[in-house]
Amino acid sequence: MGDEYAISGEYLHLLSEPAWDGLRAPVTEALHGAVGDGTLLDVGAGTGLGTEVLAAATPEADVVAVEPSPVLRAVLLSRMTARPDLRQRVTVVAADALGAVLPARLGAVLAMNMIGHLDPDGRRTFLRRVAERLAPGAPLVLNLQPPAEPKPVPFSVFGAVPVGRHTYEGGGSAEPSGPDTVTWRMRYRVLDADGTPLREDHAAYRWHVTPARGLIAELTEAGLTAEVGPLDVVRAVRRP
Numbered sequence: 496m497g498d499e500y501a502i503s504g505e506y507l508h509l510l511s512e513p514a515w516d517g518l519r520a521p522v523t524e525a526l527h528g529a530v531g532d533g534t535l536l537d538v539g540a541g542t543g544l545g546t547e548v549l550a551a552a553t554p555e556a557d558v559v560a561v562e563p564s565p566v567l568r569a570v571l572l573s574r575m576t577a578r579p580d581l582r583q584r585v586t587v588v589a590a591d592a593l594g595a596v597l598p599a600r601l602g603a604v605l606a607m608n609m610i611g612h613l614d615p616d617g618r619r620t621f622l623r624r625v626a627e628r629l630a631p632g633a634p635l636v637l638n639l640q641p642p643a644e645p646k647p648v649p650f651s652v653f654g655a656v657p658v659g660r661h662t663y664e665g666g667g668s669a670e671p672s673g674p675d676t677v678t679w680r681m682r683y684r685v686l687d688a689d690g691t692p693l694r695e696d697h698a699a700y701r702w703h704v705t706p707a708r709g710l711i712a713e714l715t716e717a718g719l720t721a722e723v724g725p726l727d728v729v730r731a732v733r734r735p
Contacts, residue, residue, distance in 0.1 A: 502698040503665075504566030506683045508542040510654045510665040515544040518607070518726060522636060525730040526552040526603055530630040533602025534559055538592050538621075539609030542570040543585075549605045550581055556602050558584050563591040592621045601628045606637040610710070611702040615675065618703070622717040629733045635719065639727040643706040645671035650682075661693070662686040669702070677702050 500507060522545065529535065529552045537546045540560035550558050560575070562568045568589060575585045588595055592606070592613060604625050613621055625635055642648055652666035667681040678701050685694040707723055714721040714731045721731035 498564050498566060499698075499700045500564040500566050502696050503681055503683060504564060504570070505696075506663055506665055507567065508544070508570055509656045509658065509663050511542065511544055513654055513656070515548075518545075518638075518728070519548055521725040521728045522548050522605070522607070523552065525636040525724060525728050526605070526634055528632045528634050528732065529553040529556070529603035530633045531556045531602060533600040533630045533633060534598035535602050536598065536604045536625075537561065538595070538604065538606040539563075539612070540571055540587075541567050541608070543574045545605050545607045546571070546575065546585060547581070549603065550584060553602060556584075557586070559586050559588055559598065561588045561590050561592070561595045563589065563594075565589075593617055593624075597624060597628055599628060600630055601625065601633060602630055603633050604629065604635045606635065608638065608640065610637055610705060611640060614703055618705070619713055619716065622713055622719070626717040626719050626733055629719075631735070632732060635714075635731045637729050637731075639705065639707055639710065639723065639729060640702075642669065642677060642704055645673065645675060645677050645704055647671065648677070648679075655686075660688045662690075672701060675703055677704060 531553045535549050535556050535558045537549050537560045540546050540562045546560045572587050575581045648669035650668035655664040664684045669677040669679045672678040681698045683696045684692050711721050719731040720734050
């Protein structure tokens with residue numbers, strides 16, 4: 496299987512930082528109850544923006560960051576090793592959500608911006624594997640992303656970040672591609688100081704849409720109690 500982020504990986508960290516400025520507070524709040532004597536797990540860790548938030552939730556716990564994309568993993572590893580406190584705690588694993596060997600006891604699980612990469616069977620398998628290993632009271636934190644159903648999403652620019660004389664811009668649109676999927680078509684550009692496009696890249700990936708009620712039902716089926724919070728951040732804990 497190829498790397499879905501082979502093209503977009505160059506842009507993803509830059510364009511994700513502003514989003515995480517907003518996500519940091521609700522994700523931190525959702526991670527309350529993390530257990531220090533269990534491993535903290537970040538699935539689909541990307542470039543590590545969420546990994547840093549997870550690691551801060553319980554500073555004494557070991558962290559495992561799972562990321563299948565070689566491009567994103569290179570950035571993740573570089574960023575984790577640049578911080579002496581995280582270099583000693585964070586283990587980076589080259590695997591996907593279903594192939595990763597999970598620790599026996601999980602103190603918290605973070606799975607941001609990744610659940611749509613799994614089809615319904617894969618999603619249920621992932622949730623069940625996590626639920627079986629969560630320590631009592633330990634949270635699973637993930638998020639819902641639009642669209643909630645397979646419908647067209649018109650093109651829009653998601654973000655633009657200046658770096659030196661250039662601005663890195665990302666945008667995209669989506670079209671239905673199956674009963675529960677859309678295909679996102681992304682456009683990334685590097686613009687000169689006057690707005691002239693210097694470079695343009697395109698990427699596409701398939702995304703399994705999940706309405707809130709459907710995800711809550713699947714979490715319940717896995718033995719978890721879940722609630723949707725600000726910015727569609729979902730917190731789930733194992734039922735007693």
